[in-house]
Amino acid sequence: MGFSFLAMSIAAASLAPWVPSRKKDVLRALQLASPKKGDVIYDLGCGTGTVVLLAAKLYPIKAIGIEMAFPLYLICKIRSLFYNKKAGAIKFINKNLFKSDLSDADIVYVFGMPSVLSKRLRPKLETELKPGTKIVSYVFPIEGWDPEDVDWLKDRNPIYLYIKK
Template identity: 40%
Template sequence: MKTLKTTSFSIILSIFAVTIAVAQTTAPPKLDVPYVPTRQVVVDAMLDLAKVTNKDVVYDLGCGDGRIVITAAKKYGATGKGIDINPERIAEAKQNAKAADVTGRVEFEVGNMFETDFSKASVVTLYLLPSVNMKLRPKLLRELKPGTRIVSHAFDMGDWEPEKTIEVDGAKIYFWTVPEKK
């Protein structure tokens, strides 16, 4: 009888361990920022403030459903890349790009923005939290070429004074240009 109890307990323990392992591999990614889509009027103002053209490469860090990069491609003829840690958002962004007929101009990638190379960008857009902007700032200044434009919806970058701040439909938008390296 004791062997049966031990065997049953071992089986239950094994099932529990496998269940935990599967849950850990399929758990949603830890997000630094909740997903809140940028309203289209704000997207338009961000891209306008950055003076996006068909020569630009727009990177959206934490791209969500892809609307900023898609709008840059559709409205201005820019190319672009969206990075998001959430695979569901990337799948949605790819569907939205297909629906907008811009798949040849944009790409979307599941990735961590702190581990992604975005040095090819001429414009970087953000809608992150202040703490994430501050953590990201050294990487932006280190990796981006001088003259690259950075536009942030809602949140600044601490003591790095924006060159311009505008308000659109109740939302603040901040603009910086990456300075020459010292």
């Protein structure tokens, strides 16, 4: 009973299981988003923090990772100890992304399951993000939105760019 309740709670809160974005594709995603100085970028479900660490290393921005799974969050924190503080700012938060305030985002990066993207995340982003916020979705489109741009590369995963109206 206790276990099935726990499993159901995790499933209900889940964006996707942990599968990391490929580093080469993160570079493509960042180019697509073209962050400007001072931008705030979120990785929703940041796994082991690769997107956050790379984004802040390459751009003068603030990169924030939200991760629900504590062991993955711990890895992010350990990796951040080795991060060069002279580059952009980084922050990791151990929290359910669906209970997190994203209203200060300029860019949102997400790698989630298609049904969760369209049914749960899209309504949250529609009500919470400010107009002009860029949403970058790795591999899967967000149904119900028209992409502003799509990075298609042969034999690689597609990356979708949306702009909040």
